[in-house]
Amino acid sequence: MSWIIALVVGAVIGWLASMVMSTDNQMGWLANIVVGIIGSLLGKWVFFDVLGVGGAASAGSFSIWGIVWGVAGAIILIAILKVFRVFS
Numbered sequence: 271m272s273w274i275i276a277l278v279v280g281a282v283i284g285w286l287a288s289m290v291m292s293t294d295n296q297m298g299w300l301a302n303i304v305v306g307i308i309g310s311l312l313g314k315w316v317f318f319d320v321l322g323v324g325g326a327a328s329a330g331s332f333s334i335w336g337i338v339w340g341v342a343g344a345i346i347l348i349a350i351l352k353v354f355r356v357f358s
Contacts, residue, residue, distance in 0.1 A: 279332055279340070280306030286337070287344030293357045305344050310336075313343020 281299060284306030288294040297305065310330025317326030317339060329339035351357050 275332055276307065276330075277303055279330060279337065280304075280310065282306065283310055283330065283337055283340040283344050286341045287348055290341070290345055291348040291352070291357075293348055293352075296357050305347055306330075306340065309344025309347040310340035311343070312347050313339045313341075316343065316346065 280303045284297070284302030284304070285294070287305060287309060288297045288302060307330070314326060314329035317323045318329065325335050326339045328336040329343060330336055348357060
């Protein structure tokens with residue numbers, strides 16, 4: 271059951287990040303899930319492990335702050351992908 275929640279939260283995080291970064295028309299539901307899950311891991315690593323922001327440990331969890339930190343990580347991921355022209 272937890273993997274279903276991870277897919278749903280990843281989809282929401284990826285969708286929100288793609289709306290912020292204006293890549294929503296280029297990304298489908300599968301790309302939103304992948305970007306959301308990888309972006310949450312990236313957000314937790316950057317903000318919690320590297321920068322030491324205490325609340326970022328919840329990135330990707332089913333909470334408001336978990337989604338906020340996950341979206342922040344997914345935005346970083348989409349920005350990196352834009353540099354490599356994966357999304358234009």
